[in-house]
Amino acid sequence: MGLALLILIWLISLISTYFFVAKTWWLPAGASAAAAWIDHQFALTFVLMGIIFLAAQLGLGYIVWRYSDRPSAPPVPYSHGNTKLEVAWTTLTAILFIGLTLMGGNVWASQRWEPPEAGAVKVEVTGMQFAWYFRYPGPDGKYGATNPKLIDPSSGGEGAVGLNPSDPASKDDVVTGTMYLPVNREVDLSLRSIDVIHSLFVPSLRFKQDAVPGLDIHMHLKPTVIGDYEIACAELCGLGHYKMHGMVHVVSQEDFDKWLAAREAEKQ
Ligand SMILES: [Cu+2]
Incomplete structure (x- = not known):
């Protein structure tokens, strides 16, 4: 029984590690300025956690087999624990988690708290059940006033x-x-929601931020590769959550100007 458990634990650990190493379900190729930094942070976390996971699970399998109940098994002494060891692994775990949090916080702060570059393109994103709307301020560079009483999703x-x-x-x-x-x-995004919490998630741009009713949340990013990227809502927001989907088209400055001018012309 001990041997069967050892094989089972080792198999589960090695097969799940394989999927991480082989990157079977990885994010799509990064297409924004912060992508390399974010991917590096992901990789660092996975490698460190992967080593600890493997060591712990392989050790667990070994101990289950080594000390399983059989006549030849060595007697297991009763233990009160080892204070020094407990202090050591708690401290190491704390250093690891706080360290990774601080490093990850830097990446996030660069998009959230540091101001966007001068001349950033302003786009306001509004989430609602179950669609995304994008607002451009037009030639005056100023968003017009909105009023909750005028909101009519239909x-x-x-x-x-x-x-x-x-x-x-x-x-x-x-x-x-x-x-x-x-x-x-650089794109200066302003995120709003008119009903419940949504989350704008663009995996290719390594961007994910909640849109919260009553808040105007600013984030900035810089797309670096022309292409069409999928937007998903990453916050379970109701029955139609699964279809709250959209597209980002990253185009040349020239195409962007043309597209915006055509939208302005439609308004006349
Ligand atoms: Cu949503």
């Missing part, structure tokens, strides 16, 4: 985000259901 577009048409700054605001971003330009 109207789509401007009505869905509650844009107030009587505010002059709202005249040139463009609201779309698909996000366009110019490549190699």
Whole structure:
């Protein structure tokens, strides 16, 4: 029985380690300025945790076999524990977890707390059950006022985000259901939600941030590769959560300007 358990524990540990090493279910190729940094942080965590996981599970399998109940097994002495060992592994675990948190916090802070580069493209993202809307402030660079009383999700577009048409700054605001971003330009995102908590998740851009009702959350990122990337909602937000899906099209500055000009023209 001890040998069967040893084989089972070792097999489960080695097979699950294989999937991490082979990167079978890994993130898609990174397409933003912070991607390399974030991937490095992921890899560091997985390698350190992987070594500890393997050592612990292989050790567990060995002990289960070595001390299983059979006539030839060595007697197991009663133990009160070892204070020195307990202090040592608690301290090591604390250093590891706090260290990784501080390092990961740096990556996050670079997108959250440090201000975006000057001249960043402003895009406001609004999450609602069950769609994403994207608002561009237009040539004046200013978002028009919104009013919760004007929110009408069934109207789509401007009505869905509650844009107030009587505010002059709202005249040139463009609201779309698909996000366009110019490549190699910093993007100043402003995240809102009109009902429950949603989370804007763009795996290729290594971006994930909650949109919370009542908050205007700023994050910035810089897409570096032209392409079409999938957006998902990463917060279970209701029955239609699974279909709360969208696309980011990262295009050249020229194509972006053309696209935005065409949306402005549609408003006239
Ligand atoms: Cu959602």
